[in-house]
Amino acid sequence: MFEWVIEIVYLLLSVSLLLAFVRLAKGPSLPDRVVALELIASIVAGMVGVHAIDTGISAYLDIAIVLAITAFLAAIGFARFIQVRGMHDD
């Protein structure tokens, strides 16, 4: 029962990863891509949490922490970059 739930959760998260990746590839402008990237980081952090439950190894949580921090820094960096660079074709 519990294993099935974990499988379903993996499946749903993978589908959303795929959809977010489509937006990342399509995204008409750079900010759209950055938003997609941020969602991807959130999904992967969630996946790491699910994997920690699945395997029972709690050390995976450190990856989630690092991922959350780097995603935030990347978003801020991209925002600065977009603001400085202005609007061009992507």
Add this chain to the structure above:
Amino acid sequence: MIGLFWNLLLANCWVFLTGSFGVLNYLFGFLMGYVVIALIHKRVPALEGYPQRLPRFFRFFGFFVWELLLSNYKIAVDIVTPPWHMQPGVIRYKLFAKTDLEITLVSNFISLTPGTLVLDVSEDKTTLFVHAMFLRKEEEVLADLRNLELRILEVIR
């Protein structure tokens, strides 16, 4: 703020005096310190108003989680059903909050509530520019924002 500091100090005293270092014991010490401060706060001017803060915080927490669920549901329904019901737009919102910390907290919580997103702060720090997703009745959106802001200010002031 000074009340929280004293409360932590009392909790530390409790932990050191009992000599068992654990999260549960620390929490218990915090609770004891809170009770002590609640008993004496009327006579010490610096602690005035501290004991009311904790219940207010919990009330705000419950309110916020409820708001989160409700508006998440609203947006989810609009995303799944094909025709768009939303009417997005950017509106001005006059702030009551004065200091930088208050403005940061208020705008963070406004951004965290689904359906509203802070895009910019005016240079004189009096107005937020909020992108709202459901702008059918502007007064309602503004009233919701005001309610949220007043609850936050009640906790931190």
Add this chain to the structure above:
Amino acid sequence: MMIEILISVLLLTASIVVLLASIGLLRLPDLPTRMHATTKSGVFAIALIMLAVALYFARVDITARVLAIITFTFVTAPIAAHAIGRAGYLSGVKLWSKTVRDDLKDYYNEKDTDSS
């Protein structure tokens, strides 16, 4: 057994929220509305999954780490959203054609006329 059901409910809710967010990211028409869909749902889903992790391991050090992750995402996600939204707006990303009103444009126009 009870705890397993609770964990399952938390995980399933989180994954459905994430799925809705990514569908919204794909379907919604412009940058700010897309950010409505992703930022909050991402934070919400991470909070739910991390709560499930804390319940599953039921250990103090794990719970502390989980609380750290939740607080951190709750503090940083709106800041990142604000930064990207503002940068995107200033760099001239078009809003949706059915956007009702745009006070921020008025504000920048006023400022330009003031300064010039």
